[in-house]
Amino acid sequence: MVRWEPDAAGRLRRAALELFAERGVEATTVAAIAERAGVTERTFFRYFRDKREVLFGEQEAFAGLFVDGLRASAPDAAPLEAVAAGLRAASAFFTDDARAGARLRSTVIDAHPGLRERELLKMSDVGDRMAAALRERGVAEPGASLAAKSGIAVFHAAFAAWISPGETRDLPELIGEGLRELRAIAGRNG
Amino acid sequence: MVRWEPDAAGRLRRAALELFAERGVEATTVAAIAERAGVTERTFFRYFRDKREVLFGEQEAFAGLFVDGLRASAPDAAPLEAVAAGLRAASAFFTDDARAGARLRSTVIDAHPGLRERELLKMSDVGDRMAAALRERGVAEPGASLAAKSGIAVFHAAFAAWISPGETRDLPELIGEGLRELRAIAGRNG
Numbered sequence: 001m002v003r004w005e006p007d008a009a010g011r012l013r014r015a016a017l018e019l020f021a022e023r024g025v026e027a028t029t030v031a032a033i034a035e036r037a038g039v040t041e042r043t044f045f046r047y048f049r050d051k052r053e054v055l056f057g058e059q060e061a062f063a064g065l066f067v068d069g070l071r072a073s074a075p076d077a078a079p080l081e082a083v084a085a086g087l088r089a090a091s092a093f094f095t096d097d098a099r100a101g102a103r104l105r106s107t108v109i110d111a112h113p114g115l116r117e118r119e120l121l122k123m124s125d126v127g128d129r130m131a132a133a134l135r136e137r138g139v140a141e142p143g144a145s146l147a148a149k150s151g152i153a154v155f156h157a158a159f160a161a162w163i164s165p166g167e168t169r170d171l172p173e174l175i176g177e178g179l180r181e182l183r184a185i186a187g188r189n190g
Numbered sequence: 191m192v193r194w195e196p197d198a199a200g201r202l203r204r205a206a207l208e209l210f211a212e213r214g215v216e217a218t219t220v221a222a223i224a225e226r227a228g229v230t231e232r233t234f235f236r237y238f239r240d241k242r243e244v245l246f247g248e249q250e251a252f253a254g255l256f257v258d259g260l261r262a263s264a265p266d267a268a269p270l271e272a273v274a275a276g277l278r279a280a281s282a283f284f285t286d287d288a289r290a291g292a293r294l295r296s297t298v299i300d301a302h303p304g305l306r307e308r309e310l311l312k313m314s315d316v317g318d319r320m321a322a323a324l325r326e327r328g329v330a331e332p333g334a335s336l337a338a339k340s341g342i343a344v345f346h347a348a349f350a351a352w353i354s355p356g357e358t359r360d361l362p363e364l365i366g367e368g369l370r371e372l373r374a375i376a377g378r379n380g
Contacts, residue, residue, distance in 0.1 A: 078375075079375055080375050080376060117307065117311060120310070120311065120314055121307055121310065124310055141347065141351075142344075142347035142348070142350075142351065142367075142368050142371055143371055143374075143375055145343060145346070145347050146340070146343050146344065146347060146368065146371055146372050146375055147375050149339070149340070149342075149343035149346075150336070150339070150340045150343060150372070150375070150376065152339075153335060153336050153339035153340060153343075154332075154336065156335070156339075157331065157332035157335050157336060158332070160332075161331075161332070177332075178332050178336065181332055181333055181336055182336050182340070182376050183376050183377070184333075185268075185269055185270050185333055185336055185337050185340070185376075186270060186340065186372050186373050186375075186376035186377070187373070187376070187377070
């Protein structure tokens with residue numbers, strides 16, 4: 001029988017981020033994470049395969065938000081509009097009470113070249129999947145890739161702003177600003 | 191005394207690419223590369239640190255072309271115009287007689303996840319360096335990152351077209367088309 005542990009996954013995630021930030025990822029053991037979260041190691045492994053999965057475990061669900069959001073846009077939406085719908089759908093993942101955790105996660109990842117690469121590859125994969133979804137609805141290359149990758153650049157810049165110290169605007173607002181900035185830059189006079 | 195070997199580096203590069211394509215990178219030894227190029231292993235190591243450096247050794251020079259090209263653009267050039275100058279400068283690296291070798295290199299890299307990641311990180315680094323060069327000339331964020339990353343997306347798409355079977359247009363022309371496509375996509379109606 002599984003013992004009831006209110007939000008054990010959430011507590012494990014917070015404990016892991018704190019320890020990663022304090023000691024670094026290498027020096028943090030699963031035992032230490034479980035101890036700080038007040039659960040057993042066995043409980044840790046019920047939720048996560050290893051300590052890195054605490055940082056990247058929601059990868060598949062996250063990538064799916066972009067693609068599903070894009071697919072849910074009007075079939076005749078212009079390519080960048082469809083991409084923008086994907087970005088807005090993904091930004092729902094990052095509510096305001098997730099901002100502190102996202103800041104901590106980002107600090108941990110930025111301190112570790114291997115994790116930064118993994119994060120970069122994750123976003124590149126999201127871009128490839130949005131480009132594929134655009135091609136499925138008839139957008140030709142290079143338009144599909146350019147719209148998807150420019151959209152990822154907008155998301156990345158908006159996310160960096162969202163977790164920057166003192167920033168209070170929400171992520172959808174920052175994404176909207178990024179899209180306007182992209183349109184200004186790529187405008188005929190840009 | 192160093193024996194004179196006409197274009198030993200070029201022959202080693204061609205031999206390595208052929209062997210990588212035939213056998214895969216893992217199964218190719220430096221000894222086999224040297225043998226096919228008709229030189230000694232010692233000669234190989236005079237030009238390359240290891241076999242992967244045959245694929246990535248010109249990385250620093252290549253990244254520099256983008257940044258130098260950007261810096262050489264008019265100081266009051268719009269951000270995407272400055273980035274376009276960087277892309278055009280880098281495309282000089284890829285003359286028409288380099289196309290067959292670039293196709294082979296791309297086939298080798300696409301077959302190998304670790305090499306694809308390294309290639310992706312290389313281009314991401316080029317984007318970061320162009321964004322930094324834009325900030326140095328007063329372009330604010332997120333504009334600097336958006337212009338640089340959209341530019342990298344244009345270069346990537348143009349390069350993929352350049353090495354696609356039967357393509358005869360040159361790389362600067364394909365880059366010009368990509369930039370027009372980006373402007374169309376990000377246009378007010380795009």
